[in-house]
Amino acid sequence: MAWLSRPLTLVGLVILAHGCYSAYEHTLLASTSVQHPASPAAAALPLDIYIETIVATFLICLGLVLGTGAPEPIQWHTWAGKIEREADKRSSLAGNADKEALGNPYNALEARSGFINIHKLHGDFVKYTQQLSK
Amino acid sequence: MPPLLLRPHASLSHAEALQVAQQAPEFLRKNPASYSASPLFSLFSPPENSKTWTIYENLLLACLRTGDYTTAHQCLERLVIRFGGNDERIQALKGLVKEAEATDNSELEKVLKEYEAILANDNTNVPISKRRIALLRAMGRTAEASEALVQFLDFATTDAEAWIELSDLYLSQGLYAQAIYAQEEALVIAPNAWNLHARLGEMLFMAAESGSDGNPQAYLAESLKRFCRSIELCDDYLRGYYGLKRVTDKLLDKDLRQKKPSDSDEVTLPETSTIEQLNLAATKKLGDIVRKYDAKDPLWQGYDSGEVAAARACLSESSQTVVR
Numbered sequence: 241m242a243w244l245s246r247p248l249t250l251v252g253l254v255i256l257a258h259g260c261y262s263a264y265e266h267t268l269l270a271s272t273s274v275q276h277p278a279s280p281a282a283a284a285l286p287l288d289i290y291i292e293t294i295v296a297t298f299l300i301c302l303g304l305v306l307g308t309g310a311p312e313p314i315q316w317h318t319w320a321g322k323i324e325r326e327a328d329k330r331s332s333l334a335g336n337a338d339k340e341a342l343g344n345p346y347n348a349l350e351a352r353s354g355f356i357n358i359h360k361l362h363g364d365f366v367k368y369t370q371q372l373s374k
Numbered sequence: 375m376p377p378l379l380l381r382p383h384a385s386l387s388h389a390e391a392l393q394v395a396q397q398a399p400e401f402l403r404k405n406p407a408s409y410s411a412s413p414l415f416s417l418f419s420p421p422e423n424s425k426t427w428t429i430y431e432n433l434l435l436a437c438l439r440t441g442d443y444t445t446a447h448q449c450l451e452r453l454v455i456r457f458g459g460n461d462e463r464i465q466a467l468k469g470l471v472k473e474a475e476a477t478d479n480s481e482l483e484k485v486l487k488e489y490e491a492i493l494a495n496d497n498t499n500v501p502i503s504k505r506r507i508a509l510l511r512a513m514g515r516t517a518e519a520s521e522a523l524v525q526f527l528d529f530a531t532t533d534a535e536a537w538i539e540l541s542d543l544y545l546s547q548g549l550y551a552q553a554i555y556a557q558e559e560a561l562v563i564a565p566n567a568w569n570l571h572a573r574l575g576e577m578l579f580m581a582a583e584s585g586s587d588g589n590p591q592a593y594l595a596e597s598l599k600r601f602c603r604s605i606e607l608c609d610d611y612l613r614g615y616y617g618l619k620r621v622t623d624k625l626l627d628k629d630l631r632q633k634k635p636s637d638s639d640e641v642t643l644p645e646t647s648t649i650e651q652l653n654l655a656a657t658k659k660l661g662d663i664v665r666k667y668d669a670k671d672p673l674w675q676g677y678d679s680g681e682v683a684a685a686r687a688c689l690s691e692s693s694q695t696v697v698r
Contacts, residue, residue, distance in 0.1 A: 317607055346564060346567035347385055348535075349534050352542075353383060354535055356383070357511065359476075361384075
């Protein structure tokens with residue numbers, strides 16, 4: 241349905257513009273007309289302009305709504321499942337760092353960066369590189 | 375999974391740590407040494423965002439891990455320029471660099487003395503307290519470390535990280551009951567953390583396996599509950615389903631061996647049919663995950679390859695027994 245979004249919005253905008261123009265023209269005509277000097281019945285807009293405006297607004301709204309992307313999950317387990325399942329394809333130095341999801345936020349609790357044992361990590365890393373070079 | 379640079383450093387593998395450390399010089403070159411508050415400068419330099427300093431910290435840790443001390447010092451320098459040398463977190467990072475550069479025990483003792491000096495001035499300095507405990511543990515003084523950690527938790531009762539560290543410390547000594555208690559405290563603070571639920575389930579399972587104290591049936595029943603809760607909190611959670619499969623296998627196996635109902639009345643195991651259904655569901659889900667991961671389904675690539683391999687091994691094992 242996404243392909244329908246732009247044409248619908250465009251058509252809606254054109255119809256809305258047309259409705260506005262008609263309303264303007266009508267009031268202009270009614271105020272300058274000599275035969276019916278500003279009687280309330282003549283000054284009122286005809287029904288079709290009302291209908292046109294409402295339909296146009298509805299079409300624009302529909303087009304915009306259809307054009308939005310898939311919504312983000314709002315249920316906890318769906319959201320969590322999405323985080324676990326999907327790999328992050330964005331590069332690590334991407335500039336849009338503020339927007340991206342950060343994976344399971346509770347992983348930090350299990351990693352315990354505050355209690356990191358840097359000596360052991362370094363020792364293990366040295367062993368790992370030695371294994372690689374063998 | 376988030377990009378490597380933003381993941382908590384301790385959860386990275388060696389290869390990933392190396393990759394991060396290799397990115398450090400480039401990151402240092404791309405970002406200015408200091409950020410100015412003046413609006414004129416901000417026009418010409420890249421913006422400072424909330425992740426910048428997390429990345430610096432991770433780079434620092436990665437460089438220390440790979441032994442690239444010059445780059446580590448550059449990272450630390452920038453952190454000091456930004457936050458000042460007296461910031462608690464920066465103090466802890468400085469101490470960490472000293473720890474990493476220490477070559478023998480006497481130098482580590484010196485770092486420990488420094489920590490104690492800082493704590494004598496301000497004994498509520500959380501990052502330094504944590505560093506001191508970690509250093510004690512690293513030096514093999516486990517008893518002192520757990521004592522210090524318990525004292526630390528007296529004033530920082532809502533620090534989930536510390537509770538988990540305590541739980542890990544107890545677990546490393548085989549004190550399952552205490553470890554489970556500490557992990558439960560962490561869960562009270564973060565009740566929605568699905569990985570902590572799974573971790574507790576694993577601990578309970580280990581306790582049941584070791585069979586040192588308490589009733590293994592009770593442990594298994596509790597473990598089953600914990601794994602179920604982790605799956606309830608997170609769809610398609612590989613770790614949770616793996617644990618669920620192992621526990622239900624164990625329970626069903628037990629049922630075959632000892633027909634009599636569980637020894638004590640307090641233990642309320644679910645019906646055997648329920649356990650069987652859970653086992654089936656877990657097997658099915660694990661099969662799905664492994665298949666989709668192997669098929670390179672783009673929406674299923676976030677799993678750890680080691681975990682998937684373990685699930686595959688578990689599945690093939692259970693299918694063999696079924697064939698027999």
